Amino acid sequence: MYQTVGHDAVHLVAEAMQLPLYRRVITGLPLNQAAEYGDRMPSPNFSAPTTLTAGSPERDETEDLYELLMMVKRNHPDVEAVSVGAILSNYQRVRVEHV
Incomplete structure (x- = not known):
């Protein structure tokens, strides 16, 4: 991405x-390459992801x-905002919006 x-x-x-x-x-991998990425509404029990380390489960690059x-x-x-150059890439736009 x-x-x-x-x-x-x-x-x-x-x-x-x-x-x-x-x-x-970037330590994550492009695991989720679907057109959509995750939920649009975070779970009330959401916790920030931890850093990828040797032996830990793989994480998505997002x-x-x-x-x-x-x-x-x-x-x-x-x-309050993020600007990205993903002008023609829905793949990138969806992931940035999700974050």
């Missing part, structure tokens, strides 16, 4: 704009985006 083209220069854009940059190594956004929210609680 995640593109890597140009990622090696994005820190320069953040620097030039004097904005913080958050990155995360959970890495969730964890990254949780880190951003902890450091910037006023953040």
Whole structure:
């Protein structure tokens, strides 16, 4: 799901704009490749996913985006939106909306 083209220069854009940059190594796999991704309404008993470690069950790559956004929210609680370049990809859009 995640593109890597140009990622090696994005820190320069953040620097030039004097904005913080958050990155995360993707450890999950594209397990759920269906057109829909999960429930639209979170369960009342939902807990944040844990980090994938050796010997643990596999997780979907979308959970890495969730964890990254949780880190951003902890450091910037006023953040209310996410902008992505998934203009023509319903696959990516659905997953970002789900997170």
